[in-house]
Amino acid sequence: MTGFPVGITALIVISLLIFFGLAHRALDRMRLTDRGALAVIVAMIVGSFISLPIPGGRYPVSINVGGGLFPLGLSIYLLSRAGTAAERIRALVGAGITAVVVYAVGSLVMRGLPEPGGRYEILDALWLYPLVAGLVGYLAGRSRRAAFVSATLGLLVLDVGYYFWLVSRGAPAGRVAIGGAGAFDAIVLAGILAVLLAEVVGEVRERLQGGPVSKGRPEALLRALRKPEMATVGNGGNRIDRESPENDEGGTLK
Amino acid sequence: MTGAKSRIIWGIGLLLVGISLLLGLSVSRLTRPVWSVTTFFKEAENDHQAGVVYTVKDEQGRVISQASRRVTVGDEIFTAEGRHYRVTGVKGNTAYARYLGMDRDLLAYNEYYSHLGVPAVRMMARSTRPVGIYHTHSDESYVPTDGSESIPFKGGIYQVGEALVNRLKNSGVRVDYDRTPHDPHDDNAYYRSRRTAVKLMQNNPIAIFDVHRDGVSDPGYYQRYISNEDVAQTRLVVGRENPRMQANLDFAKRLMSYANSLHKPVVKEIFTAKGNYNQDLMPTALLIEAGTHTNTKGEAERGIALLADAVPVVLGLTGPAPGGAPKPVTDRTAGTPGSWKALGWIIALTLLGGGAFLLISAGSWDRAKSRLSDFFGREFASFFAPRRARKPDLDTAEKATETPAEGHRDPDAGEAARDHLERIRQD
Numbered sequence: 001m002t003g004f005p006v007g008i009t010a011l012i013v014i015s016l017l018i019f020f021g022l023a024h025r026a027l028d029r030m031r032l033t034d035r036g037a038l039a040v041i042v043a044m045i046v047g048s049f050i051s052l053p054i055p056g057g058r059y060p061v062s063i064n065v066g067g068g069l070f071p072l073g074l075s076i077y078l079l080s081r082a083g084t085a086a087e088r089i090r091a092l093v094g095a096g097i098t099a100v101v102v103y104a105v106g107s108l109v110m111r112g113l114p115e116p117g118g119r120y121e122i123l124d125a126l127w128l129y130p131l132v133a134g135l136v137g138y139l140a141g142r143s144r145r146a147a148f149v150s151a152t153l154g155l156l157v158l159d160v161g162y163y164f165w166l167v168s169r170g171a172p173a174g175r176v177a178i179g180g181a182g183a184f185d186a187i188v189l190a191g192i193l194a195v196l197l198a199e200v201v202g203e204v205r206e207r208l209q210g211g212p213v214s215k216g217r218p219e220a221l222l223r224a225l226r227k228p229e230m231a232t233v234g235n236g237g238n239r240i241d242r243e244s245p246e247n248d249e250g251g252t253l254k
Numbered sequence: 255m256t257g258a259k260s261r262i263i264w265g266i267g268l269l270l271v272g273i274s275l276l277l278g279l280s281v282s283r284l285t286r287p288v289w290s291v292t293t294f295f296k297e298a299e300n301d302h303q304a305g306v307v308y309t310v311k312d313e314q315g316r317v318i319s320q321a322s323r324r325v326t327v328g329d330e331i332f333t334a335e336g337r338h339y340r341v342t343g344v345k346g347n348t349a350y351a352r353y354l355g356m357d358r359d360l361l362a363y364n365e366y367y368s369h370l371g372v373p374a375v376r377m378m379a380r381s382t383r384p385v386g387i388y389h390t391h392s393d394e395s396y397v398p399t400d401g402s403e404s405i406p407f408k409g410g411i412y413q414v415g416e417a418l419v420n421r422l423k424n425s426g427v428r429v430d431y432d433r434t435p436h437d438p439h440d441d442n443a444y445y446r447s448r449r450t451a452v453k454l455m456q457n458n459p460i461a462i463f464d465v466h467r468d469g470v471s472d473p474g475y476y477q478r479y480i481s482n483e484d485v486a487q488t489r490l491v492v493g494r495e496n497p498r499m500q501a502n503l504d505f506a507k508r509l510m511s512y513a514n515s516l517h518k519p520v521v522k523e524i525f526t527a528k529g530n531y532n533q534d535l536m537p538t539a540l541l542i543e544a545g546t547h548t549n550t551k552g553e554a555e556r557g558i559a560l561l562a563d564a565v566p567v568v569l570g571l572t573g574p575a576p577g578g579a580p581k582p583v584t585d586r587t588a589g590t591p592g593s594w595k596a597l598g599w600i601i602a603l604t605l606l607g608g609g610a611f612l613l614i615s616a617g618s619w620d621r622a623k624s625r626l627s628d629f630f631g632r633e634f635a636s637f638f639a640p641r642r643a644r645k646p647d648l649d650t651a652e653k654a655t656e657t658p659a660e661g662h663r664d665p666d667a668g669e670a671a672r673d674h675l676e677r678i679r680q681d
Contacts, residue, residue: 007593008501008537010593011498011537011593011594011597011600015497106441107441124441124495126448162446165438171435180450180453185452203614203615207615209262
């Protein structure tokens with residue numbers, strides 16, 4: 001982005017820093033260490049410049065390393081590390097529902113002659129997807145990770161569906177570039193914002209009920225929530241009250 | 255426990271009631287005069303027959319603008335003369351806008367450019383960066399010429415894009431024209447075209463234009479006789495759901511002002527609408543509407559070609575800017591008030607959002623404050639100092655928690671324990 005005046009350059013640089021800062025916060029919650037999250041971000045930025053063509057189709061199909069492959073890999077990793085089969089199924093169901101809802105809202109409701117965004121354009125697709133995916137994912141799995149998996153896999157399913165739509169319509173031309181916008185693709189944005197949304201919803205809910213439920217929880221979990229000497233080590237998600245154990249606040253309990 | 259539960263249920267219930275009230279109110283307003291479940295999902299061609307065209311009026315009842323989209327409170331219009339309006343209310347298909355005065359930036363640009371006289375084009379090329387052009391709604395067509403307002407995958411809009419490309423090339427500008435269709439014509443098209451826009455950006459363009467046509471049913475709304483030609487005017491659209499919109503708006507004002515000083519009034523107005531339109535990708539990304547579907551394609555082609563005459567100078571692609579003219583967007587020393595404004599907004603929003611979240615998650619000012627200082631101590635200590643240096647802090651934290659301090663531990667053991675705890679506490 002050379003050749004722009006200071007104002008525009010500062011704007012671009014600082015908004016990028018904020019974007020990737022938020023991305024780091026979100027990835028931090030994904031069973032990744034601080035350093036791991038940073039590595040994923042760097043890999044996504046570098047991967048943005050690499051698109052792998054998938055041969056054999058009627059239309060050119062490609063998957064971007066930063067915008068498609070990494071989010072997909074991270075989702076699969078999270079699914080494989082899921083605690084229970086139920087958690088896995090909930091995340092996958094969430095992804096399916098996300099794809100359907102996003103299609104219904106973006107393609108059935110918000111279409112038509114009115115320019116530039118179709119009839120009921122209220123929220124741009126870019127911001128709508130994370131909202132839908134975050135809500136569906138959180139409701140389905142009640143966790144940030146489920147929100148992330150729902151958002152990224154849901155949109156990937158939508159892209160695959162688009163290929164079949166092109167085939168069924170016999171389109172004379174078309175291109176399916178999965179995650180083609182790299183680190184700025186809606187897939188990445190949806191994943192990150194869905195996690196942050198789940199975090200905000202989780203915190204508000206917890207605050208509403210006056211701290212996490214501690215009765216009837218496994219002792220190991222409660223001990224972890226108190227987390228005495230780790231207080232300053234983990235990540236931004238520390239919710240520690242240095243008070244009595246009854247009033248203890250911990251990570252989002254479900 | 256039951257008290258807490260009922261509080262949550264009450265909270266969620268109230269939230270739902272609020273949201274459904276809001277939705278109900280806005281939906282009933284936007285779906286008038288015809289509403290049924292089937293029309294909600296029906297193909298939108300009927301829309302235009304039902305006459306869903308919004309008329310924007312000022313306080314005196316004069317028509318300022320028409321739009322084929324839902325006009326919402328907060329939308330803004332900048333007319334070619336520099337008049338600035340904001341929509342304050344919508345009743346049926348009429349929107350009422352308040353006059354906010356003349357826009358200072360536009361007045362300044364108009365003043366500068368009016369002294370320019372002969373366009374300073376076709377000079378030595380100063381930059382070889384291309385201009386990217388694509389169509390999000392690739393089916394858009396012109397009824398009198400194409401026979402339909404929508405031709406999937408190969409709408410008449412491609413020829414209009416071609417007219418823009420040819421005119422730019424004639425004035426020595428490099429152009430990257432991406433013809434990828436993004437059908438069907440819906441809001442998800444922007445999700446697909448975002449990839450195209452980023453693909454264009456890989457060639458380091460100086461600006462990217464998304465070329466559309468409008469859906470206002472009155473052809474006369476855009477028809478004008480400008481520079482000895484029958485043309486359809488253009489409209490520039492800036493998305494409000496874009497954190498950096500002020501920068502895009504600044505670019506739109508420059509372009510409108512200079513284009514109108516060459517061929518008045520080839521740009522009808524700037525409309526700031528709900529949406530993002532991939533304009534967050536670049537401060538010089540714009541959406542151009544070339545006429546409406548009831549104009550002929552020829553009118554639209556001639557109109558956008560006139561607009562193209564202004565592009566090289568505004569972007570600083572040709573020759574040194576003549577004396578007295580504002581510096582082009584890409585000049586390193588140019589003032590960019592829009593960018594600073596956008597930057598201010600982004601930083602303010604980030605601080606506000608982060609602060610609100612911190613407060614909610616901490617529960618009180620004091621805890622939020624201590625967590626914040628904790629955060630900075632932790633994050634930056636790990637950058638600037640070896641981990642060992644923070645041991646005393648850890649010890650005080652341990653004392654505060656009233657758990658027996660274990661003294662200095664092996665850092666590796668700490669790492670393992672932390673991993674273990676992380677695993678347990680993650681939900």
